[in-house]
Amino acid sequence: MAKTDTKAHAIERYGLSDEQLLQMLRNMLMQRQLDNRGFQLNRQGKVPFALGSEGHEALQAGAAMAFHRGKDLLAPYYRDLGLALGIGLTPFEIMLSIFARADDHNGGRQFPNHYSSKAAGLLSFSSILAAHIPHAVGAAYAIQYRGEHGRAVLATCGDGTTSEGEWHESMNFAAIHRLPLVMLVENNEWAISTPLHKQMAQPEIWKRAAGYGMPGRRCNGFDPIETYGAVSAALERARSGGGPTLLEGMCYRFLAHSTDDNDMTYRTKEEVAEHRKMDPVPRFEAALTELGVIDAAGIDAMKKDVLRETNEATDKAEALPYPAPSDLYTHLYEGAWQPWQ
Amino acid sequence: MAVSTTSSTVMNNVEAVRATLYEAMKNDDRTIILGEDVGARGNVFLITKDFINEFGDRRVIDTPIAEASIVGIAVGMAMEGLRPIAEIQFADFIYPAFNQIVGEAAKTRYRSNGEYTCPLVIRTPYGGGVRGALSHSVSIEALFYHVPGLKIVAPAFPADVKGLLNAAIDDPDPVIFLEHKKTYRLIKGEVPDGHYTIPLGKANVLKEGTQLTVVSYGLYVHWALDAAKQLEAEGHSVEVIDLRSIRPMDKTAILSSVEKTRKLLIIHEDNKFGGVGAEISAMVAEEALFSLDAPIRRLAAPDVPAMGYAEPLEHEYMSSPAKMAEAMRALVAF
Numbered sequence: 001m002a003k004t005d006t007k008a009h010a011i012e013r014y015g016l017s018d019e020q021l022l023q024m025l026r027n028m029l030m031q032r033q034l035d036n037r038g039f040q041l042n043r044q045g046k047v048p049f050a051l052g053s054e055g056h057e058a059l060q061a062g063a064a065m066a067f068h069r070g071k072d073l074l075a076p077y078y079r080d081l082g083l084a085l086g087i088g089l090t091p092f093e094i095m096l097s098i099f100a101r102a103d104d105h106n107g108g109r110q111f112p113n114h115y116s117s118k119a120a121g122l123l124s125f126s127s128i129l130a131a132h133i134p135h136a137v138g139a140a141y142a143i144q145y146r147g148e149h150g151r152a153v154l155a156t157c158g159d160g161t162t163s164e165g166e167w168h169e170s171m172n173f174a175a176i177h178r179l180p181l182v183m184l185v186e187n188n189e190w191a192i193s194t195p196l197h198k199q200m201a202q203p204e205i206w207k208r209a210a211g212y213g214m215p216g217r218r219c220n221g222f223d224p225i226e227t228y229g230a231v232s233a234a235l236e237r238a239r240s241g242g243g244p245t246l247l248e249g250m251c252y253r254f255l256a257h258s259t260d261d262n263d264m265t266y267r268t269k270e271e272v273a274e275h276r277k278m279d280p281v282p283r284f285e286a287a288l289t290e291l292g293v294i295d296a297a298g299i300d301a302m303k304k305d306v307l308r309e310t311n312e313a314t315d316k317a318e319a320l321p322y323p324a325p326s327d328l329y330t331h332l333y334e335g336a337w338q339p340w341q
Numbered sequence: 342m343a344v345s346t347t348s349s350t351v352m353n354n355v356e357a358v359r360a361t362l363y364e365a366m367k368n369d370d371r372t373i374i375l376g377e378d379v380g381a382r383g384n385v386f387l388i389t390k391d392f393i394n395e396f397g398d399r400r401v402i403d404t405p406i407a408e409a410s411i412v413g414i415a416v417g418m419a420m421e422g423l424r425p426i427a428e429i430q431f432a433d434f435i436y437p438a439f440n441q442i443v444g445e446a447a448k449t450r451y452r453s454n455g456e457y458t459c460p461l462v463i464r465t466p467y468g469g470g471v472r473g474a475l476s477h478s479v480s481i482e483a484l485f486y487h488v489p490g491l492k493i494v495a496p497a498f499p500a501d502v503k504g505l506l507n508a509a510i511d512d513p514d515p516v517i518f519l520e521h522k523k524t525y526r527l528i529k530g531e532v533p534d535g536h537y538t539i540p541l542g543k544a545n546v547l548k549e550g551t552q553l554t555v556v557s558y559g560l561y562v563h564w565a566l567d568a569a570k571q572l573e574a575e576g577h578s579v580e581v582i583d584l585r586s587i588r589p590m591d592k593t594a595i596l597s598s599v600e601k602t603r604k605l606l607i608i609h610e611d612n613k614f615g616g617v618g619a620e621i622s623a624m625v626a627e628e629a630l631f632s633l634d635a636p637i638r639r640l641a642a643p644d645v646p647a648m649g650y651a652e653p654l655e656h657e658y659m660s661s662p663a664k665m666a667e668a669m670r671a672l673v674a675f
Contacts, residue, residue: 073421107454116453123420124453128444134410135445138417138425145373145399145423165437169410176405331455332489334513339489340592340624341542 011291014229016065018293024065024086024224025288025299028057028281029306031082034091035255037310038098038112042259046318047098051113053079054254056186058280061086062227063184063249066235067154073121073143075136075155077129079186079253083156084115087122091309095317102323107331109323130164133157133183137170140179140244152180152238154231160191162205171246175212178243182234185246186221188253193266209246221249222280225287252278348534349500355525357499357532358464359388361506362426364536366396372510373418375402376411376428385430386466386525408434412441412463419461419515420449426510432467432519433476433647439484446515447490461515462506466522467495468560468610469659473522474650480559480611480642485517486588486620492541493587495519497562499530501585504539511538521559528563542589546598550580552673554598556621557608558584561660565608568665577673587617595621596629603634604672608665613641635675640668 013021031053038050053060056079064086067074076083081094093105097115100108105116106124116124123139125132136155143151161167162185174181185205189196196203209216215237219230227249234245252275256263263272288294294302352360365372374389380403383390393401404411408429415425429435435442442463449459469478486493494509494516496502502520509516547562548569557565562583569579580598584590599605605625607618618639625637640660642648648658 105454105456106452109454110452114452116456118453118456123417124449124457126444126448126452128440131413131440131445134413134441135417135420137410138414138419138423139421140417141414142418142421142423165407166409166413166441169405169407170413172405172407173410173414331453332451333492334450334458337589339589341586341589 011225011287012229013225014232016225016228020065021288021291021293024061024228025284025294026302026306027061027064027082027086028224028284029303030085030091030310031057031060032281033306033310034081034094037314039259041098047112049111050098050259051078051111052255053081055188055252055275055280056221057082058224058284059186059221059227059249059251062224063154063156063231065228066232070121071151072235073123073139073151073153075123075125075132075139075153076115077125077132077157077161078111078113078127079158080115080156081113084122088120089115089117089122091313092316093117095313096320099317099320100322101317101320102327103320107323107327129161130157130166133161133167133170136181137174137179140174140181141177143180144177149241150239152182152235154182154184154235156184156186158191159185159187159189159196159205160194160199163199171208171212171214174244175214178241180238180241181244182231182238183244183246184231185248186251187248188251190253190267192257192261204248206246206248212246214244214246216246216248218248218250221251222278222283224280224284349531350534351529352499352532353526353529354499354502354520355386355388357502358506358520360532361503362389363392365426365510366392366400369424370400371422371424373400373402373423373425374428375404375415375425377404377406377430379403379428384428386522408437409441412438412446415461416441416446416449416459419459420457424460424510426462426464429463429465431477432465432481433479435465435481442485442491442515442517443488447488450514451490458513459515460513462509462518463515464518464520466520466525468521468523469648469655470523470560472650472652472655473648475647479647480609482519482587483611483616486617490515491588492516493519494541494585495521495558495587496585497521497524497559497583498528499532501539501545503532504537505541505585507536508538508541512541516541519559523560524563539585542586542591544591544594545583545585546580546594547583548579548581550578550602552577552602553579553604553606553669554582554595554602555579555606555608555669556582556584556595558587559610561608561610564660564662565665567662568669571662571666572669572673577669579669579673590621592624595625599625599629600632603632604675605633605637606640606668606672607637608640608660610659611642612644613639614644616641635672638668638672640665
C-alpha cells in the first residue's frame with residue numbers, strides 16, 4: 001500500500017480513507033461509551049452483569065475494518081464489543097443483550113457480550129473458552145470445501161484461551177488444511193487474575209505459529225491502523241488460498257474482568273495507571289487530529305453523537321419486554337420436543 | 342418404517358453402517374466424514390474402506406488424534422451448512438470431546454434462540470464382550486442421555502442400523518449414534534434395499550408376552566431375546582422391547598407393555614447407578630406404580646469403571662443370557 005503523507009509527518013494508512021479512519025474512531029468511542037453504560041446499569045441495579053473491553057478498542061476497530069461484510073465470518077469471544085459493532089451490529093442490539101430482552105439475538109438466554117448474528121456472519125459462541133475456535137476452523141473448512149474464494153473466517157480470543165487444548169488442536173488442523181482462517185489473539189496480559197507469566201513460559205504467542213507451520217505476526221493493538229494493516233493482510237492471504245495466519249495484538253485490560261471481579265485483589269492501581277498512558281482512544285484522537293482528518297470540535301461532536309445513540313439504544317431496549325417464561329422451552333430441537341415420546 | 346422397495350439384502354451391523362454411510366455420501370455432497378483413520382485405513386472396522394478413493398480426502402478426512410476438535414470442527418461445519426458425520430474411534434475416546442458435545446453441539450440451537458443449528462451425527466463403537474478392557478469397552482449413553490439438546494440412538498439389528506442412521510443423518514439436531522461393536526459382525530439380518538428411515542424415539546416390541554416386560558437395547562437385546570425364548574420353553578410368556586432410541590425414549594411402548602404384563606425388568610450393559618434404567622424405573626414408578634405386581638428390577642453393570650481385560654473380569658462385569666433368564670424367572674415367579 002502506498003503511504004499517504006499528510007500534514008505533519010508520514011503515518012502508514014494502509015489505504016484507509018478518511019471516512020474509514022473516522023468510522024474506526026467512532027467505533028472506539030462507541031465501545032467505550034457502551035462499556036461504561038453496561039457498568040453503570042449494573043451499579044444502578046438494572047442489570048446483573050456486564051463485561052467491558054476497555055483497552056481493546058483500537059485492536060478491535062482496526063480488525064473489524066479489515067472484515068468484509070457479507071463475505072467473511074467472525075468467530076469472536078466475549079470481549080469483542082468493537083468487532084461486533086465494527087461488522088455491523090448496532091448499539092441497540094448490544095443493549096438488547098445487556099438487558100436480556102426477548103428481541104436479543106439469543107433471546108435473553110446468554111450473558112451480555114455473547115454476540116450472535118447469522119445475518120452479520122457472526123457465529124454463536126458460549127462462555128467456554130476456546131470452544132469456538134474449532135467452530136471457526138469447521139466454518140473455514142466449509143468455505144474452502146465449497147470453493148468460496150474471497151471468503152475467510154476471523155477468529156479471536158484472549159491470551160488466556162491459548163492455553164486450551166482446543167485452541168492448539170484448531171491451529172494444527174487449520175495449518176494442515178491451509179484453511180482460510182485468521183486467528184487473532186488479543187493479548188491483554190491477564191486471564192482474569194492470572195498474569196501472562198503464569199500462563200506460558202514463552203510469552204510471545206505469535207511465535208507458536210512456526211510450530212504449526214503457519215505465519216505468525218505481532219502487532220501493536222493500541223494502534224488501530226497498524227492492527228488493520230496486519231489483519232487485512234492476513235485476511236487477504238486467507239481469502240486468496242494462502243492459508244491461516246496467527247496474529248497477536250498487544251493490548252491491555254483496563255477494567256476488571258467483569259462487574260463481578262475486583263482486579264485490585266491481584267494487580268495494583270499503579271500498574272493499571274501505567275498502562276493507561278497507552279490508552280488507545282486519546283492516542284487515536286490525537287493521531288487523526290495530526291493527520292488532519294478531524295479536529296477537536298469534530299471529536300467533541302462525535303462523542304456527543306455516540307452518547308446520544310447510546311442513550312437512545314438504552315432507553316429503547318430497556319422499554320422492551322423480557323422473554324416470556326414459556327420461551328424457556330423453545331428452540332431446543334427443531335419442532336416440539338419431549339424426551340419421552 | 343417407510344420402505345421404498347420390498348427387496349432386501351442380508352447384512353451384518355458393520356455392513357449396514359457402511360452401506361448407509363455410503364448412500365449418504367452418494368446422495369448429498371454436504372456430507373463429510375471425519376475422524377481418526379477413516380481414510381486410507383477405512384476405519385478400524387473397515388466401515389469406510391475405499392470411501393476416500395471414491396469421495397476424496399476433502400470429504401473423508403483423516404484427522405489428527407484430537408477428539409475435542411473432531412467434534413468441534415464438525416460443529417463448525419454444521420453451523421456453516423455442511424452435514425458432518427464425525428467418528429470417535431472408540432466410545433471410550435469420547436471424553437476429550439465432552440465439552441464440544443455437551444457444552445456446544447447440544448446448545449447451539451438453544452443458545453442462539455434458533456439462529457444457528459447443529460445438524461451433526463457423532464458415530465462411535467461402544468460396548469464390551471470383545472476383550473476390550475477398561476478403555477475399549479465402555480458404554481457412554483448415561484453420560485449423555487442427561488443432556489437436553491442431544492439425541493441418542495443405539496440400534497441392535499442391521500435393519501434398524503440403516504433406518505436409524507438415515508434418520509440421524511437427516512435430523513436437524515445433533516445425534517449420538519452408538520454402534521455396539523460385539524454386534525458388528527455377530528448380528529446379521531435382512532436389510533430392506535432403498536432409502537428408508539426409522540423415527541428416533543420409537544421402540545420396537547421384538548417379542549410379545551404377558552407375564553413380564555423386558556426393556557433393553559444394544560447387544561443385550563439379543564441376549565434378552567435368547568433368555569426370553571428359554572423362558573418360553575419353560576412355559577412363561579415374556580415381552581421383549583428394544584428401545585433403539587435412548588433420547589428421546591418411547592414412553593408409550595414401555596407403559597403400554599408394563600400395564601399389560603404388570604412386571605418390568607430393565608437390562609443394560611452400562612452401569613446400574615444413574616444408568617438409563619434409573620430413568621425408566623422412575624418414569625414407570627411415577628406413571629404406572631399401581632399397575633405393577635412386583636418391584637421394578639434392573640440388571641445392569643456393577644459399580645466399577647469398566648470391564649477388565651482378563652476374561653474372568655470381563656465375564657463378571659457383563660451379563661449373559663443365563664443371568665438374564667434367572668432374573669426373568671425370579672420376576673415371573675414373584
